[in-house]
Amino acid sequence: MTKLDIRSRVLLAALLPATLLAVALAALFLFDRLAVLNDAYRQKAEAMARQIVAGSEYGLFSGNREALQVLVDRAAREEDVRSITLFDAAGRVVVGAGAPGSGVEPDHAIETELMVELPGNLMLLRRPIWGANLPLDDLFRDATPPSRTRLGHLILELSTDRIANRARQLQWTWIAITAVFLMFGVILAVSLSRGVIRPIIQVADVVARIGQGELKARVPVDANGPLHHLEEGLNKMASHLESGQDELQSRIMAATASLRLHQEHLTELVQERTAQLRAMSIELTKIEERERQAVAQDLHDGLGQILAVARLKLSVLDTSSGDGVRLKHELTFIEGLIDEANRSVRSLSLQLSPSMPRTLELAPALEWLVDNMRRSFGLHVNLSIVDLPPHIDAAVLSTLVRSTRELLANVARHSHAPVAELSTMIQDDRLIISVTDAGIGFEPLNGSKPSTSGGFGLFSVRERVGYIGGELYIDSSPGDGTVAVLSVPVDFDRPVTGTSGS
């Protein structure tokens, strides 16, 4: 049933009830006709028997065989009569016609009527023949009326061949009529169902095409058709689907373009960062070389000169060893050279690696930094600590101190400002360290690249702060001073730690 298509289902729905009805009506008609036929046949047999009985009564009473023979011969000429036999009251055959086929022996004592169907399409009727009873309403009637007088009986055999043939004819007629009716019904149903099935199939076809992605498919609308509402609705739905798909397509294309832009931006960024890293690497190499040359220059100009003078003085001591005052003066001079060499070495050492406080707290470190700036660069820094986190990881503390020192050093080197403001606070779970000066300012874009004037520059600061999850913000413009802000996340449940661990 589930495999039937629409056409088959519609035809089945139209034909099945009609078929059942036709078969039922035909069967009803057939059975009714057969029953009527049987009844008519039986009635005919009864009538014939009654006629013979009535006609033979007087013949039996009078023993008139000739009259009885004429009667039965005439009756035997009737259609379907196989045989007629008349018996007298003693059971003796009086007259007969035809060939009895039943073989039923008459019983003279039988006074009951009988109608039986026998094998071989034979029907047998037995009827007793009574003397006619004529009611007499007179004063001579006896108190006990006489019993009926049985004059004999009749055995009538009828052939049921004709009714059997008629039944067969009816059956075949029934089959033929049913077949013709069904054929006519099929033709009619097919022709009538086309008007319904065609639009349905068209709609189903369009639905299938839409399902396969052919959103431009449309079903032709028949304004007078039975499915025009469905066809219009389907077309409207297809239009909506098509427009929706177009909109979706445009959105996808826009999103793809946006992604492409982002990808290109990221690619540029990566390329920029790669270039920056490459430049920073070169800069580091240069810085290293410059620092080497500076150290070498310092060693040559400072410590080398001192050591050469000290060598010279020591050689003079060998020739003026007799003069004690001079010797003492020379020794004092050499001692002074050694002290100067010592200071030169410490200065060089300090220059190569500034000493950092060995503390785990930010406030003392910042105070040291303020002092260091004053002594190293002559920069006066006003420190303002509004708030600090309770614990800071050592690596983070080192990054923050070095970055702050770089910012302050930049102020000292480039801003020409004698004073800088250093402040700390906690805002939105972030530690904010700001360095402000009222110097000459600069274009912030330049600060994103490695400095060529020595040190790591703002780029280095941003990279380092980035390692611990922080950010660097620069607000500066030429002539308006500079505000540099370090912002790092603070977890109050744990010490402030860097994401990179460096």
Next chain:
Amino acid sequence: MAFCRLCCALLGLLVAYTPVRAAPPSIVVVTSERSASYDEVIAALAARLAQGGISAGELAILTPDEMHKQAGASPRLWVVLGTTAAQVLDNLESKAPRLHLLQTRHSFLEIGARHRLRSPISAIFLDQPVSRQLQLLRLAFPERKRIGLLLGPVSQMQEPAFRTAAADLGLTIDSSLVEGSESLYPALHRLLDKADVLLAVADPAVYNTNTLQNILLSTFRARVPLAAFSPAYVKAGALLALYSMPAQIGNQAGRVALAVLQGGPLPAPQYPADFTVSVNAHVARALGVSLNEADLTARLRRLETTP
């Protein structure tokens, strides 16, 4: 006509009939049934008594089932209608005379044999006298001299009387005896071959509801007229019938009863004094016979009254 008679009879019944009263009735009528014919007899009887000065209160009418109401009663006359009533009165010890009505002569003779003269007994027969029947045939069919009689066990006893009367009238009697149902047609066939007229004599073994149609058919086919003893036979197909109507019998019984009540003796059994002749016009036409009921009746009466 019959309807008018019936109405008169019923009217008479209304006047005459009174349930059993405290005073013993002079006449008790015991009727076998309460059919129209019997009631007509009783009504005629009561009317005739009333004409004789006997009030309705002196007449009691009972059916056999009501006989216990008259247990020990001793009327001056019992009037017994029909065979059943006669059988009931057989067991009644009463010295009062009894007048039997609606009985054939043969039936009355049987009753008389059982009665053994315990009390006076008489009757007005239902059947007609032999001479009257033969006279009628001679009047109706002057040229038909051979009278056929189909006799049975009862009626065969009347054969000598028929032969004697026929000889007096110049007629010839041809008779056939029916000894069983199978012998009816052969006997009838033999008779119809010889007789000019078939005279039916009441005998239940020969003439009854089962045999009448075939007898009528046989006579009609043989074109032999059938003269019967009952208007029912004329209605069924007999050419004519001679009989006494219930009112005629009742009237005659009333005359007898009045005579008894006036102290007279109970008369001897007698045939009906008055009679009626009926003719089936259709059968007469079919047989090519022309008969007139009234004329036949009047001529027959004149014959009887003429010495």
